[in-house]
Amino acid sequence: MSRAGAGMAADMAAQPATLAALVDARARIVGSLRSTLRPPPAGAVIVGRGSSDYAAVFGRYALEAAIGRPVALAAPSLTTLYDVELDLRGWLAVGVSQSGRTPEVAAVLSAYADAGARTVAITNERESPLARAADAVVELGAGVEAAVPATKTFTAELVAFALIAEALGRTGLMASAWSALPDAVARLLADPEPAELAAARLADAAGLACVARGHLLCIALEAAFKLREAAGLRAEGWSAADFRHGPVTVAGADLPLLAVSAAGPAAADVAELADRLERTGTPVLRLSPSAIADLPLDPSLPEPLATVPAAVRAQQLALALALRRGVNPDRPPGLSKVTPTA
């Protein structure tokens, strides 16, 4: 049996190549999606579970900005348990699943197709039930993950949503920003020390609140999920705005905060919350391009694409914390790759 965390480390190390392949294929992927995505949809809905549902949170911002209409994250039970009758003519539905074999996600996307929606699948598996249910497929090319916690698939899913947004409308993302992405991730992977120092600060933490807003919200949610899944830390993800409306009452010396932001309109809001809680005794870790960041980011990437290196920083933290706590992140207790839910 291999060393604990070797699988997760190998998955993470594959990210620059996976991302480079997607960036190289960008014009082809965007072009091939256009036939499914034009004319512009009347509304959009995204269905996913687990990590893929946090990628969907990013997709929600990216697609809403592209189509100019609020984008819904599916409530699968309305379809699988309540048999609600839908009319989705003119709508776009996107299903996202690493394996394409989460039965509920494929079932909901099929139901949306039956209700008249145009459908796109985001998955590693072109021959999966999810891909077969869809009009178009964005193939991630991340391959099989060696560890149960998905890493390379998650960052590829973020890119897939940005590409769908590009096929739907203007995103403002320049070709130069796209082409800088794989190397930016490679540079972070060569710099694990900040995550090791941050993990040392969390060594005895009973919990962690992860906060962000806007495009980076998905990273606060995914960081919390990964820290739970891989390292067994009771981490929670929150919108910084929602955190102020209640959970802030349980902040304090024994609940550290991970504040996530990138260069963009949401940064000031997250920084204000982090600075304020720090002044009143909450230990704060910053994942940001700030000069005082514990987990630094390159400030030059535009906010939507900065989600990708931010996700990598969160992966590094989860891996380092798992190893420090003596947990094997490759095989967390009680989880398997495909979780069936009705």
Place this chain on the structure above:
Amino acid sequence: MSRAGAGMAADMAAQPATLAALVDARARIVGSLRSTLRPPPAGAVIVGRGSSDYAAVFGRYALEAAIGRPVALAAPSLTTLYDVELDLRGWLAVGVSQSGRTPEVAAVLSAYADAGARTVAITNERESPLARAADAVVELGAGVEAAVPATKTFTAELVAFALIAEALGRTGLMASAWSALPDAVARLLADPEPAELAAARLADAAGLACVARGHLLCIALEAAFKLREAAGLRAEGWSAADFRHGPVTVAGADLPLLAVSAAGPAAADVAELADRLERTGTPVLRLSPSAIADLPLDPSLPEPLATVPAAVRAQQLALALALRRGVNPDRPPGLSKVTPTA
């Protein structure tokens, strides 16, 4: 200064009267909404924060079932920070705020109106900025809450969403079920003992995972929020389906589970998760119509309306736990009634 929890207890005790007033006005409210809600909207979006956002989670199920299209919960930052250009002609937007004075909620509803949406406000305050921004108002009539954690407003907001759903389409809720609601709540309020016994079991808990699905999901989220806000317990709310996809790894003897369900299609799924975790050593509390429930519900109410007594059971638990822990739930540290967020 009055006894700790006297304000929250008084707010809770006002619920049968507040609910009876809304039920009595049902035909008038539904009728007056119809002019705003017809023809059926092409899509719908709901904006709220804090407790009101958990009422919106219920609203999302109720409205989606009524209009047959996925309903979005707003991402306010897309409007307030990113200036995304929206086209909401033909759409319905609902804003929900206890006071109507949460600046962000009123700002987002106004932006949706400017983008062409028909708008409905759910609030206690007819003269608030939120109500003034809307085409129609569902006035809750709950009055000012004595305690910071909203109770009577939350249950009135659930009813308001059910009334909007009724104005939009068929809900299957019979007049007899509606008229039974205020008394069902009054009977629960006269029966605080189950909550006191459940609070005793949580006396030393470091955290709590609250799970539900479908219509009752909002109650798992709201129960967790209220237990944090009022009693300082680190409670988390989860969809039972999402919980299986990761957080289940941190379940165990030191993280009790509150499993919430009512008579309906989602009950079996929640019961399976609760039973399985209980067998492997997780302490489980059940808020349900089951014979083995710790916090019992009347099984005769249809699932959407059963959210209201379920919310009351959660309030009773939060109040009992706060008093047992020596916390005054009326004035939790670090919170005020109106939380400004950008």
